Amino acid sequence: MTSTTTTDWEVLDAPGLVTVQDDGRLGLAHLGVPRAGPLDPPAAALAGRLVGDAAGTAVLEVTLGGVTLRAGAARWVAVTGARCAVTVGGSARGHGRAEWVPAGAELRLGPATSGVRSYLAVGGGWAPDPVLGSRSTDTLAWVGPPRVVAGLHLPVGAVAGPPAAVDVPGRERSGPLRVDPGPRLDRFAAGTLERLCATAYVVGAASDRVGLRLEGEPLVRVDERELASEGMVLGAVQVPPDGRPVVLLADHPVTGGYPMVAVVRHDDLALVAQLRPGEPVSFRPA
Amino acid sequence: MKPGVARSGPVRLVPVGPSAFLAEVADARAALALASWARSVGVRAVEVVPAARTVLFDGVADRDALERTLAAWVPGSGVEDGPLVEVPTTYDGPDLDDVAARWGTDRAGVVEQHAALTFVSAFCGFAPGFAYLAGLPDALAVPRLDTPRSRVPAGSVGLAGAWCGVYPTASPGGWRLLGRADVRLWDPERARPALLAPGTRVRFVPR
Numbered sequence: 001m002t003s004t005t006t007t008d009w010e011v012l013d014a015p016g017l018v019t020v021q022d023d024g025r026l027g028l029a030h031l032g033v034p035r036a037g038p039l040d041p042p043a044a045a046l047a048g049r050l051v052g053d054a055a056g057t058a059v060l061e062v063t064l065g066g067v068t069l070r071a072g073a074a075r076w077v078a079v080t081g082a083r084c085a086v087t088v089g090g091s092a093r094g095h096g097r098a099e100w101v102p103a104g105a106e107l108r109l110g111p112a113t114s115g116v117r118s119y120l121a122v123g124g125g126w127a128p129d130p131v132l133g134s135r136s137t138d139t140l141a142w143v144g145p146p147r148v149v150a151g152l153h154l155p156v157g158a159v160a161g162p163p164a165a166v167d168v169p170g171r172e173r174s175g176p177l178r179v180d181p182g183p184r185l186d187r188f189a190a191g192t193l194e195r196l197c198a199t200a201y202v203v204g205a206a207s208d209r210v211g212l213r214l215e216g217e218p219l220v221r222v223d224e225r226e227l228a229s230e231g232m233v234l235g236a237v238q239v240p241p242d243g244r245p246v247v248l249l250a251d252h253p254v255t256g257g258y259p260m261v262a263v264v265r266h267d268d269l270a271l272v273a274q275l276r277p278g279e280p281v282s283f284r285p286a
Numbered sequence: 287m288k289p290g291v292a293r294s295g296p297v298r299l300v301p302v303g304p305s306a307f308l309a310e311v312a313d314a315r316a317a318l319a320l321a322s323w324a325r326s327v328g329v330r331a332v333e334v335v336p337a338a339r340t341v342l343f344d345g346v347a348d349r350d351a352l353e354r355t356l357a358a359w360v361p362g363s364g365v366e367d368g369p370l371v372e373v374p375t376t377y378d379g380p381d382l383d384d385v386a387a388r389w390g391t392d393r394a395g396v397v398e399q400h401a402a403l404t405f406v407s408a409f410c411g412f413a414p415g416f417a418y419l420a421g422l423p424d425a426l427a428v429p430r431l432d433t434p435r436s437r438v439p440a441g442s443v444g445l446a447g448a449w450c451g452v453y454p455t456a457s458p459g460g461w462r463l464l465g466r467a468d469v470r471l472w473d474p475e476r477a478r479p480a481l482l483a484p485g486t487r488v489r490f491v492p493r
Binding site: 026027029030031032033131132140141143180182183228229230231232233235236253254255256260263264265266286 | 300301302303304305306308321332333334335336337338339340341342344345409410411412413414415416418455474479480483484
């Protein structure tokens, strides 16, 4: 475990999934290690820029339930992504801008009011010991720093620069997710890509950092032979035997045996990261 | 031939979105050979992932450059043997009798035949450090369990089809279990975090 110093920030409450995420762990897929990294990269990057951190510095990804921390060293912080109430010492602070947190003060992110994943950046970055070159925590196999739970002491790094005076989020994409045809489209009935793009899906409750599970009219496989395991990619639309597509996200297994019918453009996955169970999802050709 | 699918010498290249390609080859040995060769010549891809009949090249900025690189591969060209790892194994798995019946032998016969083989780690997947070990003759292939076990202990040595595998961590699983290996398969603190990285040769040593 991390040694506790007065500069560490203490986690007082983390009711939902909270993880540390930097750019992820690339180049190790052949050993079975998922890439990890933030599910909404533009929101994570914005939070880092707001507090003056270099690109790729670790942030917290906070899922739905919020998080409460007590500041060790005083720092600028910024919250982006899913909307939530932000308070410092009980006083309301802004979303999407740098806010000062004095040493010893309590920072609270309330439950998300819209969207799913908020990002909390701190000046200098969250700095638990990296594992295999990254501070991202993968939730499939739990490679990486430990999950952020109450009682954990999180080290913060040295401040890299002043907070940004002004920054703006990129325009949020909306509408259908753009897909390219997948490599195993030939295992499905004719017209399946058109069918995928014409179906109104909703987000399934079992969706997580591994995959977005979709509910809706099942897709029909015509070739039921077992597919030999093959490498999987971020954004792959995989179809298990029940015909209900799963969009693979950052913690996806590196190989799999369900055919990939389509692949979602990476730039559209940030939108996926903020969809709640029951919300609609649709696709269109890229 | 589908649009977008190209032959690059002996390799069929199938696009997986705008920046990834599956190279289709004959079998797991060919996939392993192609993946090691591609790394050795510095192929421009973020990930090179061998699997049962494919190699995934992910994070590819230049498709033409990838095609040019792969066109130079000659299947069967000398891939060097990987390191040999001996895995001390206690053969007391719950499916030992079942496998013995399928192989037409007894427990001792299973142990003898399994321990006489030299496996090669063809690819990893399922979990960090879980290696799909090739080398079981097709005649000794066994089907997966109809109903997977909800918990298979770490270190379990199992068979599925013609694959052999060792579970790095406790997890659900449908492989037929022969015994327990006394090795740490996955350790992120180690220089080689996956003991049985692709290319590693593996022998099971009864204890």
